[in-house]
Amino acid sequence: xxxxxxxxxxxxxxxxxxxxxxxxxxxxxxxxxxxxxxxxxxxxxxxxxxxxxxxxxxxxxxxxxxxxxxxxxxxxxxxxxxxxxxxxxxxxxxxxxxxxxxxxxxxxxxxxxxxxxxxxxxxxxxxxxxxxxxxxxxxxxxxxxxxxxxxxxxxxxxxxxxxxxxxxxxxxxxxxxxxxxxxxxxxxxxxxxxxxxxxxxxxxxxxxxxxxxxxxxxxxxxxxxxxxxxxxxxxxxxxxxxxxxxxxxxxxxxxxxxxxxxxxxxxxxxxxxxxxxxxxxxxxxxxxxxxxxxxxxxxxxxxxxxxxxxxxxxxxxxxxxxxxxxxxxxxxxxxxxxxxxxxxxxxxxxxxxxxxxxxxxxxxxxxxxxxxxxxxxxxxxxxxxxxxxxxxxxxxxxxxxxxxxxxxxxxxxxxxxxxxxxxxxxxxxxxxxxxxxxxxxxxxxxxxxxxxxxxxxxxxxxxxxxxxxxx
Amino acid sequence: xxxxxxxxxxxxxxxxxxxxxxxxxxxxxxxxxxxxxxxxxxxxxxxxxxxxxxx
Numbered sequence: 001x002x003x004x005x006x007x008x009x010x011x012x013x014x015x016x017x018x019x020x021x022x023x024x025x026x027x028x029x030x031x032x033x034x035x036x037x038x039x040x041x042x043x044x045x046x047x048x049x050x051x052x053x054x055x056x057x058x059x060x061x062x063x064x065x066x067x068x069x070x071x072x073x074x075x076x077x078x079x080x081x082x083x084x085x086x087x088x089x090x091x092x093x094x095x096x097x098x099x100x101x102x103x104x105x106x107x108x109x110x111x112x113x114x115x116x117x118x119x120x121x122x123x124x125x126x127x128x129x130x131x132x133x134x135x136x137x138x139x140x141x142x143x144x145x146x147x148x149x150x151x152x153x154x155x156x157x158x159x160x161x162x163x164x165x166x167x168x169x170x171x172x173x174x175x176x177x178x179x180x181x182x183x184x185x186x187x188x189x190x191x192x193x194x195x196x197x198x199x200x201x202x203x204x205x206x207x208x209x210x211x212x213x214x215x216x217x218x219x220x221x222x223x224x225x226x227x228x229x230x231x232x233x234x235x236x237x238x239x240x241x242x243x244x245x246x247x248x249x250x251x252x253x254x255x256x257x258x259x260x261x262x263x264x265x266x267x268x269x270x271x272x273x274x275x276x277x278x279x280x281x282x283x284x285x286x287x288x289x290x291x292x293x294x295x296x297x298x299x300x301x302x303x304x305x306x307x308x309x310x311x312x313x314x315x316x317x318x319x320x321x322x323x324x325x326x327x328x329x330x331x332x333x334x335x336x337x338x339x340x341x342x343x344x345x346x347x348x349x350x351x352x353x354x355x356x357x358x359x360x361x362x363x364x365x366x367x368x369x370x371x372x373x374x375x376x377x378x379x380x381x382x383x384x385x386x387x388x389x390x391x392x393x394x395x396x397x398x399x400x401x402x403x404x405x406x407x408x409x410x411x412x413x414x415x416x417x418x419x420x421x422x423x424x425x426x427x428x429x430x431x432x433x434x435x436x437x438x439x440x441x442x443x444x445x446x447x448x449x450x451x452x453x454x455x456x457x458x459x460x461x462x463x464x465x466x467x468x469x470x471x
Numbered sequence: 472x473x474x475x476x477x478x479x480x481x482x483x484x485x486x487x488x489x490x491x492x493x494x495x496x497x498x499x500x501x502x503x504x505x506x507x508x509x510x511x512x513x514x515x516x517x518x519x520x521x522x523x524x525x526x
Contacts, residue, residue, distance in 0.1 A: 020511040087514035139475040146482035153489040160493055336509040349497060462513050
């Protein structure tokens with residue numbers, strides 16, 4: 001039993017002496033689903049197909065399965081830990097409670113960079129899509145910048161105004177984008193009469209052998225990258241123990257379906273040499289069916305998926321930044337909550353110019369690579385995190401919303417797949433990987449030798465938990 | 472000037488409106504409320520009030 005006195009007027013924590021203005025607890029499982037799937041689904045509309053370029057169609061399928069296992073482990077582990085550590089910051093807060101401050105600081109930065117870079121990449125893509133539409137109507141030389149800026153400013157405004165409207169918006173456009181994939185699949189297999197799919201003619205052996213399969217793992221992550229973002233809603237759901245596992249596990253199931261259907265339809269319509277370089281493969285697949293209705297549907301689906309992803313990224317990056325500010329890992333000024341909208345408004349505002357700088361000034365592939373690498377570092381932390389969590393608070397000592405099965409097998413599988421993916425990334429982006437690791441080492445030193453002195457060590461642990469075993 | 476040029480200007484204008492809204496509201500909130508109040512949020516409050524984390 002916790003020794004925390006929640007009615008204390010003097011302690012730095014909960015109760016009357018604590019929160020006056022907090023984040024709004026208004027979300028349900030559907031919003032959690034919309035947040036997680038919304039961030040990811042853009043990866044089905046574009047990005048995953050570069051794995052086809054790396055190793056052919058079958059390599060992309062194997063990458064889809066292996067990455068699917070990796071992310072299923074991520075979803076199960078996250079569901080258990082976050083349904084217990086139900087606070088903004090997600091994996092950052094988990095690391096703070098379970099591993100330690102330096103790990104927490106690093107995980108917080110992984111989260112903020114992964115989501116802010118992904119937001120910038122989505123905004124760049126949104127500008128490109130508008131340019132494509134303008135080109136199809138005969139207009140050349142469109143200035144993409146106002147559309148990139150508009151996407152970021154509109155979504156920042158939406159996030160600023162309140163989490164319920166923000167994630168309801170995400171839920172609707174994500175559902176539309178997912179249904180569009182289902183409609184494309186059903187149309188090409190059932191409704192169009194003679195199916196346009198040509199798997200027999202288009203499928204080839206592995207063009208680069210098994211090394212190609214390994215290289216494909218890098219972009220195989222795109223099928224699911226970001227599902228772990230559901231954890232950031234932990235402090236804003238009405239029932240964390242129910243909503244977080246439900247939304248996250250439903251999310252990964254949705255993505256496994258979407259990824260399989262996307263692969264099946266695209267490789268049946270396009271030769272791997274073309275598909276491996278396509279900018280918008282699902283839209284291209286719709287065009288190849290010759291159906292105007294499908295073209296419009298998948299065109300809108302692409303745009304919605306891009307916006308949903310950027311929207312979720314702003315939500316998640318701001319919660320991680322806010323949580324770090326609240327714990328004094330960063331200046332506590334960022335730990336403020338808007339009194340009317342109940343959003344972490346200063347964190348949202350601070351991250352807007354950073355996203356704009358990357359969206360307007362950095363090349364898309366570098367931005368995406370930085371996002372993937374930060375995400376991969378975060379996944380590598382998770383097995384360690386859950387093993388420590390089970391060791392410090394075994395199953396019969398603390399209330400969990402969800403208990404993931406077969407522990408520690410998911411943790412070991414996740415760690416192994418992360419190692420393989422690191423090698424795959426090193427094959428293609430070795431210098432970026434080394435540069436980024438160097439960056440995290442430098443900021444870790446800064447945190448250890450300078451910043452940690454400002455952290456209020458007792459005040460950061462406010463959960464009414466029993467003592468961990470062995471302490 | 473075709474429709475796309477007009478849409479470009481509209482996008483610039485809307486971006487500015489969203490940005491100005493955020494900035495004005497930010498200034499208003501920061502000048503109306505004290506930092507102590509705005510930064511009073513603490514994690515784990517729901518758990519402290521409703522769940523005791525014991526079995």
